[in-house]
Amino acid sequence: MKKLWLVVTLLTFSVFITACSNSEGDEETNTNGNTESSEEMNEEMDNESSESGEETDHSDMDHSSSGEVPEGLEEADQPTYEVGETATIPDGHMSGMEGAEATIAGAYDTVAYVVSYDPTDGGERVTDHKWVIHEEMEEASEEPFESGDEVTLDASHMEGMDGATATIESAEETTVYMVNFENTESGEKVENHKWVTESELRAE
Template sequence: MKQKKWMTGLGVMILATSLAACGDTAEDTSMEMSEEQSMDHSAMDHSGSGEVPGGLKEASDPTYPVGSTAMMTADHMPGMEGVEATIVGAYDTTVYAVSYTPTTGGDPVEDHKWVIHEELDNPDEAPLSEGDEVVLAADHMEGMDGAEATIDTVEETTVYMVDYTTEDGEEVTNHKWVTESELEAMK
């Protein structure tokens, strides 16, 4: 009888341990999926109209002048890292990485790169600070325009609008935005 109780107790412990391990795995998987979904830029409009927000000032002496080419080191979108970009615009501004929940619903977007100060709805004077809450007036991705966002990072720099061809052959025109630190001189 004692052996039967002991075996039953052991079986319960093994079952509980197995279920706990499965729960952790499921939790880890759902966390990985959420991170993956929040970094998904498939809804991003890679090409743009070329229009820039009012008040945005052209850079007076950019490192990469309009018409020049540079190698992109940016990896915030699939197919852009390591490809040649043609500079179509260079502007001095404050740029932000932001996290927001799309106005169309769906999962929150974390650390979206980039939104410039001029793409915020009625912002205070630039630069804003990490953690500040803002309303977006940019339309790089579906559900972005009008979304409430939190600023993750702040950088005062030259931003570039670029044309490029992705690794898989997609032509992208007037892409907004690539920062100066995400470009390298052609070798």
């Protein structure tokens, strides 16, 4: 009888130990599974956040233009760089401009603005874009705009720019140049690029 009781006790204990072991294994599996699932979700969220917070990159866009200038824009009387002359762009405001040799295609006296705007095509907000000139604002009058003013852009340097509402970040009365140059990164020729200011050029 004692032997039978001992056998029953041992069997019961074995079953209990096995059940506990399986339970712990399942719990560990679930924990690992949940951890991996959580990590995957966090990674996806980080990627989405990174993409949405990514600065707008215009480096793959064509910075050439037809060469047409806005109505009322006056040619500079005595520009530092004459049409046909060459100058260096030591620090370009867009990728592929830095160190490029620029040929002057036009020189004009105006006010150049740094602007921020939401593209009309639904793209990411563009901040501190250089440059939009006074004659490319729908509300332009004789007086220049000031920092903080809201204007409507009448320019198409970039996709989604034309018709966009922009905020003036800063203004600079200067000579602006339309230039031809070779992109130092892609090797592509850019013609009639609008705009480069006097301070962005250096004599060769």
